[in-house]
Amino acid sequence: MRITSSVEYATRLMVALSRAFGQTPLSAETLSETENVPVDYVNQILLRLKRAGLVESHRGIRGGYTLSKRPEQVKLGQVVRAVEGEIFESVCGRYEGGKKDCHHQGRCGISPVWRRLGAMIEEYFDGITLDNLMQEQGMPCPVKLEGLFHER
Amino acid sequence: MRITSSVEYATRLMVALSRAFGQTPLSAETLSETENVPVDYVNQILLRLKRAGLVESHRGIRGGYTLSKRPEQVKLGQVVRAVEGEIFESVCGRYEGGKKDCHHQGRCGISPVWRRLGAMIEEYFDGITLDNLMQEQGMPCPVKLEGLFHER
DNA sequence: ATATACTTGATCAATTTAGTCAACTATGTT
DNA sequence: AACATAGTTGACTAAATTGATCAAGTATAT
Numbered sequence: 345m346r347i348t349s350s351v352e353y354a355t356r357l358m359v360a361l362s363r364a365f366g367q368t369p370l371s372a373e374t375l376s377e378t379e380n381v382p383v384d385y386v387n388q389i390l391l392r393l394k395r396a397g398l399v400e401s402h403r404g405i406r407g408g409y410t411l412s413k414r415p416e417q418v419k420l421g422q423v424v425r426a427v428e429g430e431i432f433e434s435v436c437g438r439y440e441g442g443k444k445d446c447h448h449q450g451r452c453g454i455s456p457v458w459r460r461l462g463a464m465i466e467e468y469f470d471g472i473t474l475d476n477l478m479q480e481q482g483m484p485c486p487v488k489l490e491g492l493f494h495e496r
Numbered sequence: 497m498r499i500t501s502s503v504e505y506a507t508r509l510m511v512a513l514s515r516a517f518g519q520t521p522l523s524a525e526t527l528s529e530t531e532n533v534p535v536d537y538v539n540q541i542l543l544r545l546k547r548a549g550l551v552e553s554h555r556g557i558r559g560g561y562t563l564s565k566r567p568e569q570v571k572l573g574q575v576v577r578a579v580e581g582e583i584f585e586s587v588c589g590r591y592e593g594g595k596k597d598c599h600h601q602g603r604c605g606i607s608p609v610w611r612r613l614g615a616m617i618e619e620y621f622d623g624i625t626l627d628n629l630m631q632e633q634g635m636p637c638p639v640k641l642e643g644l645f646h647e648r
Numbered sequence: 649a650t651a652t653a654c655t656t657g658a659t660c661a662a663t664t665t666a667g668t669c670a671a672c673t674a675t676g677t678t
Numbered sequence: 679a680a681c682a683t684a685g686t687t688g689a690c691t692a693a694a695t696t697g698a699t700c701a702a703g704t705a706t707a708t
Contacts, residue, residue, distance in 0.1 A: 345497055345617065346585035347610055349666060355606055371684065385667055391686070404675030405683050420609070433498035453631045454507055457572070458499055461620055465497065468613055479605045501697060523653065536699055543655070556706030557652045 350427045353381050354389050355477070358423050361399060362415035362474040369408030389427060396426035415478060421469035431469055432462035502579045505533045506541050507629070510575050513551060514567035514626040521560030541579060548578035567630060573621035583621055584614035 356379050364370050372390060376383035390409055393399045398418060399409045411418065424431050435458050508531050516522050524542060528535035542561050545551045550570060551561045563570065576583050587610050 345580075345583060347587040347613075348664095352587055352606075359606065373684080382667060384669075387685075388667085394685090401685055402675090403673080403683085403685050405677060407675070407684050409685090428497075431497060435499040435504055453629045454504075454511065457624060457629065461499075461617070464616065464620060465613070468616060472609060477605045477609065500695095525653075534698060537697075539654075540698085546654095553654055554706085555652085555654050555704080557650095557708060559653050559706075561654090 348428070350389060351424050353379065353385065354393060354423050354427045355420065356381075357386065357389060358393070358398070358411070358418065358474055359477050361409060361411045362418075362478050365411050365415055368406065369402045369410045371408035374408065393423070393426050396422065398422060398426055411474075414475075416473050416475035418474045419470045420472040420474070420477065421466060423474075424469055432465050434458070434462065500580070502541060503576055505531065505537065506545060506575050506579045507572065508533070509538065509541060510545070510550070510563070510570065510626055511629050513561060513563045514570075514630050517563050517567055520558065521554045521562045523560035526560065545575070545578050548574065550574060550578055563626075566627075568625050568627035570626045571622045572624040572626070572629065573618060575626075576621055584617050586610070586614065 357375055360375055360379060361370060372383055372386045375381070375390075376386045379386070381389075390399060390401070394401055394409070398412055400412050401407070401409055421431060509527055512527055512531060513522060524535055524538045527533070527542075528538045531538070533541075542551060542553070546553055546561070550564055552564050553559070553561055573583060
Protein backbone atom coordinates (compact mmCIF):
# COMPACT_ATOMS: atom_id res chain seq x y z
CA MET A 345 0.00 0.00 0.00
CA ARG A 346 1.65 3.14 -1.14
CA ILE A 347 1.34 6.46 -2.94
CA THR A 348 2.11 5.94 -6.64
CA SER A 349 4.25 8.31 -8.64
CA SER A 350 1.20 9.49 -10.60
CA VAL A 351 -0.52 10.56 -7.40
CA GLU A 352 2.62 12.08 -5.97
CA TYR A 353 3.30 14.01 -9.17
CA ALA A 354 -0.31 15.03 -9.70
CA THR A 355 -0.43 16.39 -6.17
CA ARG A 356 2.75 18.38 -6.64
CA LEU A 357 1.54 19.75 -9.97
CA MET A 358 -1.73 20.82 -8.43
CA VAL A 359 0.05 22.55 -5.57
CA ALA A 360 2.27 24.36 -8.05
CA LEU A 361 -0.82 25.45 -10.00
CA SER A 362 -2.42 26.54 -6.74
CA ARG A 363 0.52 28.82 -6.04
CA ALA A 364 0.11 30.33 -9.49
CA PHE A 365 -3.64 30.70 -9.15
CA GLY A 366 -4.88 33.99 -10.60
CA GLN A 367 -1.69 34.49 -12.57
CA THR A 368 -0.67 33.40 -16.07
CA PRO A 369 -0.82 29.71 -17.05
CA LEU A 370 2.12 27.42 -16.28
CA SER A 371 3.33 25.36 -19.21
CA ALA A 372 4.00 21.64 -18.98
CA GLU A 373 7.62 22.45 -19.73
CA THR A 374 7.88 24.84 -16.80
CA LEU A 375 6.15 22.42 -14.44
CA SER A 376 8.43 19.64 -15.61
CA GLU A 377 11.44 21.69 -14.62
CA THR A 378 10.24 23.02 -11.28
CA GLU A 379 8.83 19.67 -10.19
CA ASN A 380 11.50 17.45 -11.72
CA VAL A 381 9.06 15.25 -13.57
CA PRO A 382 9.58 14.15 -17.22
CA VAL A 383 7.72 16.58 -19.47
CA ASP A 384 5.78 13.90 -21.33
CA TYR A 385 4.68 12.41 -18.06
CA VAL A 386 3.61 15.86 -16.88
CA ASN A 387 1.50 16.21 -19.99
CA GLN A 388 -0.08 12.81 -19.49
CA ILE A 389 -0.99 13.57 -15.90
CA LEU A 390 -2.26 17.07 -16.64
CA LEU A 391 -4.43 15.64 -19.37
CA ARG A 392 -6.10 13.33 -16.90
CA LEU A 393 -6.56 16.22 -14.50
CA LYS A 394 -8.06 18.23 -17.33
CA ARG A 395 -10.51 15.48 -18.26
CA ALA A 396 -11.59 15.38 -14.64
CA GLY A 397 -12.28 19.10 -14.90
CA LEU A 398 -9.68 20.08 -12.33
CA VAL A 399 -7.46 22.15 -14.61
CA GLU A 400 -7.93 24.17 -17.76
CA SER A 401 -5.56 24.19 -20.69
CA HIS A 402 -4.60 27.17 -22.82
CA ARG A 403 -2.95 26.62 -26.17
CA GLY A 404 -0.65 28.89 -28.04
CA ILE A 405 2.40 30.88 -27.29
CA ARG A 406 1.70 31.91 -23.72
CA GLY A 407 -0.42 28.86 -23.01
CA GLY A 408 -0.23 26.30 -20.25
CA TYR A 409 -2.43 25.09 -17.44
CA THR A 410 -4.45 26.81 -14.76
CA LEU A 411 -6.64 25.55 -11.95
CA SER A 412 -10.33 25.39 -12.85
CA LYS A 413 -11.36 26.23 -9.30
CA ARG A 414 -9.94 28.03 -6.32
CA PRO A 415 -7.43 25.95 -4.30
CA GLU A 416 -9.75 25.72 -1.30
CA GLN A 417 -12.44 24.20 -3.48
CA VAL A 418 -10.38 21.29 -4.81
CA LYS A 419 -10.07 18.17 -2.69
CA LEU A 420 -7.08 15.89 -2.73
CA GLY A 421 -9.53 13.04 -3.24
CA GLN A 422 -10.54 14.51 -6.59
CA VAL A 423 -6.92 14.66 -7.68
CA VAL A 424 -6.32 11.04 -6.72
CA ARG A 425 -9.48 9.86 -8.46
CA ALA A 426 -8.52 11.82 -11.57
CA VAL A 427 -5.26 9.95 -11.98
CA GLU A 428 -6.03 6.56 -10.43
CA GLY A 429 -9.70 6.06 -11.16
CA GLU A 430 -10.51 4.80 -7.70
CA ILE A 431 -8.85 5.76 -4.45
CA PHE A 432 -9.31 2.38 -2.84
CA GLU A 433 -10.22 -0.62 -4.93
CA SER A 434 -12.74 -3.00 -3.44
CA VAL A 435 -11.21 -6.43 -2.92
CA CYS A 436 -14.25 -8.67 -2.67
CA GLY A 437 -14.55 -10.90 -5.71
CA ARG A 438 -11.20 -9.88 -7.10
CA TYR A 439 -9.57 -13.16 -6.19
CA GLU A 440 -10.61 -16.68 -7.07
CA GLY A 441 -11.29 -17.82 -3.54
CA GLY A 442 -13.44 -14.81 -2.88
CA LYS A 443 -15.69 -15.48 -5.81
CA LYS A 444 -16.12 -19.22 -5.58
CA ASP A 445 -16.70 -19.72 -1.89
CA CYS A 446 -16.74 -16.23 -0.55
CA HIS A 447 -15.79 -16.00 3.07
CA HIS A 448 -16.75 -12.40 3.00
CA GLN A 449 -20.45 -12.99 3.26
CA GLY A 450 -21.99 -13.81 6.57
CA ARG A 451 -19.29 -16.23 7.64
CA CYS A 452 -16.64 -13.84 8.86
CA GLY A 453 -15.93 -10.23 9.50
CA ILE A 454 -13.24 -9.55 6.93
CA SER A 455 -15.23 -7.71 4.30
CA PRO A 456 -16.44 -4.86 6.54
CA VAL A 457 -12.87 -4.31 7.63
CA TRP A 458 -11.73 -3.68 4.07
CA ARG A 459 -14.79 -1.56 3.33
CA ARG A 460 -14.23 0.63 6.35
CA LEU A 461 -10.60 1.05 5.53
CA GLY A 462 -11.58 2.21 2.06
CA ALA A 463 -14.15 4.60 3.46
CA MET A 464 -11.61 5.92 5.93
CA ILE A 465 -9.01 6.58 3.25
CA GLU A 466 -11.50 8.27 0.94
CA GLU A 467 -12.75 10.40 3.80
CA TYR A 468 -9.19 11.36 4.61
CA PHE A 469 -8.37 12.45 1.06
CA ASP A 470 -11.65 14.30 0.71
CA GLY A 471 -10.96 16.22 3.87
CA ILE A 472 -7.86 17.86 2.45
CA THR A 473 -7.88 20.73 -0.02
CA LEU A 474 -5.16 22.15 -2.23
CA ASP A 475 -5.27 25.14 0.04
CA ASN A 476 -4.33 22.91 2.97
CA LEU A 477 -1.45 21.48 0.98
CA MET A 478 -0.02 24.91 0.28
CA GLN A 479 0.41 25.54 4.00
CA GLU A 480 3.87 24.82 5.33
CA GLN A 481 2.60 22.61 8.11
CA GLY A 482 -0.04 20.72 6.19
CA MET A 483 -3.70 20.84 6.96
CA PRO A 484 -4.95 21.40 10.49
CA CYS A 485 -7.48 18.74 11.38
CA PRO A 486 -9.38 17.93 8.24
CA VAL A 487 -11.19 14.72 9.03
CA LYS A 488 -13.74 13.59 11.56
CA LEU A 489 -13.86 9.84 11.40
CA GLU A 490 -15.98 9.00 14.42
CA GLY A 491 -19.06 8.10 12.43
CA LEU A 492 -17.31 5.61 10.22
CA PHE A 493 -16.68 3.00 12.85
CA HIS A 494 -20.23 2.77 14.04
CA GLU A 495 -21.66 2.57 10.57
CA ARG A 496 -23.55 -0.65 9.97
CA MET B 497 -4.41 1.48 -3.32
CA ARG B 498 -5.81 -1.90 -2.61
CA ILE B 499 -5.64 -5.09 -0.58
CA THR B 500 -3.32 -7.56 -2.33
CA SER B 501 -4.12 -11.21 -2.68
CA SER B 502 -1.36 -12.10 -0.23
CA VAL B 503 -2.95 -9.97 2.43
CA GLU B 504 -6.44 -11.16 1.62
CA TYR B 505 -5.35 -14.80 1.71
CA ALA B 506 -3.18 -14.43 4.79
CA THR B 507 -6.09 -12.84 6.62
CA ARG B 508 -8.42 -15.65 5.64
CA LEU B 509 -5.89 -18.28 6.64
CA MET B 510 -5.39 -16.65 10.01
CA VAL B 511 -9.13 -16.49 10.60
CA ALA B 512 -9.41 -20.17 9.71
CA LEU B 513 -6.61 -20.98 12.16
CA SER B 514 -8.34 -18.84 14.75
CA ARG B 515 -11.46 -20.96 14.43
CA ALA B 516 -9.36 -24.08 14.92
CA PHE B 517 -7.49 -22.61 17.86
CA GLY B 518 -6.95 -25.18 20.62
CA GLN B 519 -7.67 -28.05 18.27
CA THR B 520 -5.43 -30.13 16.01
CA PRO B 521 -3.25 -28.40 13.38
CA LEU B 522 -4.70 -27.57 9.97
CA SER B 523 -2.60 -28.73 7.05
CA ALA B 524 -1.76 -26.48 4.11
CA GLU B 525 -3.72 -28.90 1.96
CA THR B 526 -6.85 -28.53 4.09
CA LEU B 527 -6.54 -24.75 4.20
CA SER B 528 -6.04 -24.68 0.46
CA GLU B 529 -9.34 -26.46 -0.02
CA THR B 530 -11.44 -24.58 2.49
CA GLU B 531 -10.11 -21.19 1.46
CA ASN B 532 -9.79 -21.85 -2.26
CA VAL B 533 -6.20 -20.77 -2.50
CA PRO B 534 -3.55 -22.75 -4.45
CA VAL B 535 -1.76 -25.08 -2.04
CA ASP B 536 1.74 -23.90 -2.94
CA TYR B 537 0.68 -20.33 -2.40
CA VAL B 538 -0.81 -21.28 0.96
CA ASN B 539 2.52 -22.79 1.94
CA GLN B 540 4.40 -19.72 0.85
CA ILE B 541 2.15 -17.40 2.83
CA LEU B 542 2.11 -19.61 5.92
CA LEU B 543 5.88 -19.72 5.84
CA ARG B 544 6.03 -15.95 5.99
CA LEU B 545 3.54 -15.97 8.85
CA LYS B 546 5.67 -18.55 10.61
CA ARG B 547 8.84 -16.52 10.21
CA ALA B 548 6.98 -13.60 11.75
CA GLY B 549 6.17 -15.84 14.69
CA LEU B 550 2.43 -15.72 14.12
CA VAL B 551 1.90 -19.42 13.45
CA GLU B 552 3.64 -22.65 14.42
CA SER B 553 4.25 -25.52 12.08
CA HIS B 554 4.05 -29.20 12.93
CA ARG B 555 5.60 -31.73 10.62
CA GLY B 556 4.71 -35.33 10.13
CA ILE B 557 1.58 -37.27 9.55
CA ARG B 558 -0.91 -35.21 11.53
CA GLY B 559 1.02 -32.00 11.12
CA GLY B 560 -0.08 -28.61 9.89
CA TYR B 561 -0.27 -25.12 11.28
CA THR B 562 -1.57 -23.63 14.49
CA LEU B 563 -1.74 -20.09 15.82
CA SER B 564 1.17 -19.16 18.07
CA LYS B 565 -1.02 -16.91 20.18
CA ARG B 566 -4.66 -16.59 21.12
CA PRO B 567 -6.80 -14.90 18.42
CA GLU B 568 -7.43 -11.85 20.60
CA GLN B 569 -3.69 -11.31 20.93
CA VAL B 570 -2.90 -11.18 17.23
CA LYS B 571 -3.38 -7.90 15.39
CA LEU B 572 -4.29 -7.64 11.73
CA GLY B 573 -1.38 -5.24 11.40
CA GLN B 574 1.03 -8.03 12.31
CA VAL B 575 -0.46 -10.26 9.64
CA VAL B 576 -0.12 -7.56 6.99
CA ARG B 577 3.46 -6.77 7.99
CA ALA B 578 4.31 -10.46 7.91
CA VAL B 579 3.34 -10.83 4.27
CA GLU B 580 3.99 -7.35 2.89
CA GLY B 581 6.92 -6.13 4.92
CA GLU B 582 5.46 -2.69 5.46
CA ILE B 583 1.81 -1.76 5.72
CA PHE B 584 2.28 1.64 4.13
CA GLU B 585 5.44 2.46 2.25
CA SER B 586 6.84 5.92 2.77
CA VAL B 587 6.86 7.85 -0.48
CA CYS B 588 9.39 10.58 0.19
CA GLY B 589 12.53 10.05 -1.85
CA ARG B 590 11.08 7.20 -3.84
CA TYR B 591 10.68 9.29 -6.97
CA GLU B 592 13.27 11.26 -8.83
CA GLY B 593 11.70 14.67 -8.32
CA GLY B 594 11.36 14.07 -4.62
CA LYS B 595 15.02 13.34 -4.18
CA LYS B 596 16.56 15.99 -6.34
CA ASP B 597 14.58 19.04 -5.35
CA CYS B 598 12.32 17.75 -2.65
CA HIS B 599 9.12 19.67 -2.34
CA HIS B 600 8.37 17.69 0.75
CA GLN B 601 10.65 19.64 3.00
CA GLY B 602 9.57 22.96 4.34
CA ARG B 603 8.14 24.24 1.11
CA CYS B 604 4.77 22.54 1.09
CA GLY B 605 2.48 20.42 3.16
CA ILE B 606 2.41 17.24 1.12
CA SER B 607 4.72 15.06 3.14
CA PRO B 608 2.80 15.24 6.43
CA VAL B 609 -0.33 14.28 4.55
CA TRP B 610 1.23 11.03 3.36
CA ARG B 611 2.77 10.37 6.75
CA ARG B 612 -0.51 10.83 8.55
CA LEU B 613 -2.29 8.62 6.08
CA GLY B 614 0.27 5.91 6.74
CA ALA B 615 -0.06 6.33 10.48
CA MET B 616 -3.84 6.20 10.18
CA ILE B 617 -3.78 2.98 8.18
CA GLU B 618 -1.31 1.32 10.53
CA GLU B 619 -3.37 2.39 13.50
CA TYR B 620 -6.44 0.98 11.86
CA PHE B 621 -4.88 -2.43 11.19
CA ASP B 622 -3.36 -2.56 14.65
CA GLY B 623 -6.72 -1.90 16.22
CA ILE B 624 -8.21 -5.08 14.83
CA THR B 625 -7.55 -8.56 16.22
CA LEU B 626 -8.18 -11.99 14.75
CA ASP B 627 -10.86 -12.31 17.38
CA ASN B 628 -12.61 -9.27 15.89
CA LEU B 629 -12.41 -10.82 12.45
CA MET B 630 -14.10 -14.00 13.62
CA GLN B 631 -17.19 -12.06 14.61
CA GLU B 632 -19.92 -12.00 11.99
CA GLN B 633 -20.22 -8.25 12.07
CA GLY B 634 -16.56 -7.36 12.16
CA MET B 635 -14.95 -5.45 14.94
CA PRO B 636 -16.89 -2.92 16.99
CA CYS B 637 -14.94 0.33 17.18
CA PRO B 638 -11.28 -0.55 17.20
CA VAL B 639 -9.55 2.71 16.50
CA LYS B 640 -9.37 6.10 18.11
CA LEU B 641 -7.76 8.42 15.63
CA GLU B 642 -8.27 11.80 17.25
CA GLY B 643 -4.68 12.19 18.33
CA LEU B 644 -3.25 11.56 14.90
CA PHE B 645 -4.38 14.78 13.34
CA HIS B 646 -2.90 17.02 15.92
CA GLU B 647 0.40 15.24 15.98
CA ARG B 648 3.27 17.44 14.93
C1' DA C 649 10.00 -47.90 6.48
C1' DT C 650 6.91 -44.95 4.80
C1' DA C 651 3.46 -41.68 3.89
C1' DT C 652 2.42 -37.14 5.27
C1' DA C 653 3.39 -32.59 5.30
C1' DC C 654 6.38 -28.62 6.19
C1' DT C 655 10.84 -26.03 3.97
C1' DT C 656 13.42 -23.58 0.74
C1' DG C 657 14.71 -21.16 -3.09
C1' DA C 658 14.24 -20.63 -7.81
C1' DT C 659 11.49 -19.59 -11.52
C1' DC C 660 7.79 -17.87 -14.40
C1' DA C 661 3.66 -15.47 -15.96
C1' DA C 662 0.46 -11.73 -15.47
C1' DT C 663 -0.49 -7.30 -14.22
C1' DT C 664 0.42 -2.73 -13.02
C1' DT C 665 3.20 1.25 -13.00
C1' DA C 666 6.33 4.43 -14.98
C1' DG C 667 7.83 6.60 -18.66
C1' DT C 668 8.57 7.45 -23.83
C1' DC C 669 7.42 8.61 -28.54
C1' DA C 670 5.53 10.43 -32.62
C1' DA C 671 2.19 12.61 -35.17
C1' DC C 672 -1.16 15.95 -34.66
C1' DT C 673 -4.06 20.27 -33.58
C1' DA C 674 -4.79 24.84 -31.90
C1' DT C 675 -3.31 29.59 -30.91
C1' DG C 676 -0.74 33.88 -30.17
C1' DT C 677 2.86 36.68 -32.38
C1' DT C 678 5.22 38.71 -36.02
C1' DA D 679 0.40 33.81 -43.92
C1' DA D 680 4.20 31.78 -41.51
C1' DC D 681 5.99 30.17 -37.49
C1' DA D 682 7.03 28.91 -32.92
C1' DT D 683 4.89 27.56 -28.78
C1' DA D 684 2.33 24.39 -26.44
C1' DG D 685 -1.59 21.32 -25.64
C1' DT D 686 -3.73 16.43 -27.53
C1' DT D 687 -3.93 11.74 -28.47
C1' DG D 688 -3.01 7.09 -28.49
C1' DA D 689 0.16 3.66 -28.92
C1' DC D 690 4.10 1.74 -27.21
C1' DT D 691 7.98 0.01 -24.18
C1' DA D 692 10.45 -1.02 -19.97
C1' DA D 693 10.63 -1.88 -15.24
C1' DA D 694 8.72 -3.35 -11.07
C1' DT D 695 5.52 -5.80 -8.46
C1' DT D 696 2.35 -9.36 -7.70
C1' DG D 697 0.53 -13.85 -8.11
C1' DA D 698 1.50 -18.39 -8.67
C1' DT D 699 4.16 -22.68 -9.69
C1' DC D 700 7.81 -26.14 -9.26
C1' DA D 701 11.20 -29.22 -7.69
C1' DA D 702 14.13 -31.05 -4.52
C1' DG D 703 14.58 -31.24 -0.17
C1' DT D 704 13.89 -32.34 5.48
C1' DA D 705 11.39 -33.75 9.57
C1' DT D 706 8.07 -36.61 12.05
C1' DA D 707 4.16 -39.57 13.59
C1' DT D 708 2.58 -44.11 12.82
